[in-house]
Amino acid sequence: MDGVVFLNGEFVEASQAKVSVFDRGYLFGDGVYEVLPVIGGKLIDQENFLIRLKNSLAAVGIRWPYSEERYLDILEELMHRNEVEEGGVYTQVTRGVAAREFAYPRIEPCCMAFAFKKALVDNPLAQTGVAVVTVDDIRWKRRDIKSISLIGQCMAKQQSVEAGAYEGWMVEDGYITEGTSSTAYICKDDTIITRPLSRAILPGIRRKSLLKLAEMEGVRIEQRLFTVEEAYQADEAFLSSATTIVLPVISIDGKTIGNGKPGKYAALMRQLYIRMAADESPASRLG
Template sequence: MRTVYVNGEYMPETQATVSIFDRGFLMADGVYEVTSVLDGKLIDFDGHAARLERSMIELDMPALPITMAELLEVHRELVRRNDLSDGMIYLQVTRGAPGDRDFVFPDPEETAPTMVLFTQSKPGLADSATGRNGIKVISIDDLRWGRRDIKTVQLLYPSMGKMMALAAGADDAWMVEDGHVTEGTSNNAYIVKDGRIITRQLSTDILHGITRAAVLRFAREAQMEVEERAFTIDEAKQADEAFITSASAFVTPVIDLDGTPIGTGQPGPVAPRLREIYLEEVRKAAI
């Protein structure tokens, strides 16, 4: 049985509870982060911690009840208590449970944030079949709210997008707005054309991926050309390669879009090489 963390206490998952008046439950008024664990060590914890703070500031949420050093220790303690080798640690912070339902934010002096962490074991996370063989995606309209740069728990439409993909015999969906791809349901999207990596520029339209930042840095260090701009579905279908990045998928090739094979319909040279570089570098820096 997993040990989880709820508001300062470690406990068995079966004993963990959150108030029915918690604003995360009532209003999706919360943010989250996912930190991958490889070989019992945390991948890019500092990046996820910094983005968590930014998300909370953007939503005018009160500060965490613990320091970042203490938060790191909570992550490490969950790894130890759950004997976690490969997997993820999910952290969710909400505006708390004021004791009743109201659209108005509660007074932060009277209502403390709710903070929950739990692990997911994923043996062989870095050696997945999708990472080797690639995934198929479909395109769907992007119907999410306008602040996708904030990593909130408002995940209903991305979840619906995953289900649309599964119903179409695919693995994931790329969302499209004003004729251009924004991102995947839980990942950033890329194409490769003539050796050039193309991905949408940072804005409020997409999540500022921690893995995205690392992969683009490693790509530039490896003398790969990177162009940050929006691209269309037609461009993607005519690309030589495509791939996604996320904290749990790392770098995963995309081999088919809306039933059209991308390139040869098999992973090309760029995405697997980037995956190799990324995993090698983050393992070195893991804490």
């Protein structure tokens, strides 16, 4: 909560950044957001970031605040100003400032971004694995939009933390949708299984990259719904997100998955993604 942030065309100290109480992001959660990982001083998965942000903005009818090229320049400048070699950049666009009316007004969007440092590559949880619990999916029906309205996910994450777990896997009609802040995968008979894209889940950028990498590696993939019981019986399980890359899941609802240790596919997919990041950051220590 310090350093330099970007707000509506200016780089300012975080303590000096101010947003109107009439911003529709504050009043309605009327906005979208994105997170880009930073590895080796490089913004990773930039193209997929732009695609998903474009789709989210279009879905809710908010126009781009800047050109794609300018947007990336802003985020890169922010990363450098905060001396982030590894971590991430968060950015969000809200509809803007207007009197409180439910219908969309014709106003200028507001854009904000901040950078943060975090160990992504040498995360000790990649070696130990994490525990997951299942929670009810109580969210709205347009989960494919990366909306800043995240109270459903916050409630589910809190429930998971109070149950002693690292993450919650949300369940709807007996099937796992996704994690509160991650994508869910199970592995069975040397096949990676994850839910297909629809309005029921967020189109994860790490998911997209990992499935492409798995296909290139010759790993079998099934994109289909899977039940909680299937997850209990999986050979292994893992999750992915911008700031975790890939983490093995060693237990679900207190039930040991596989042999209770991180599995080979979680390790493989994490290794492949980090290698991809090294290729995007040729001067970094990852290569």
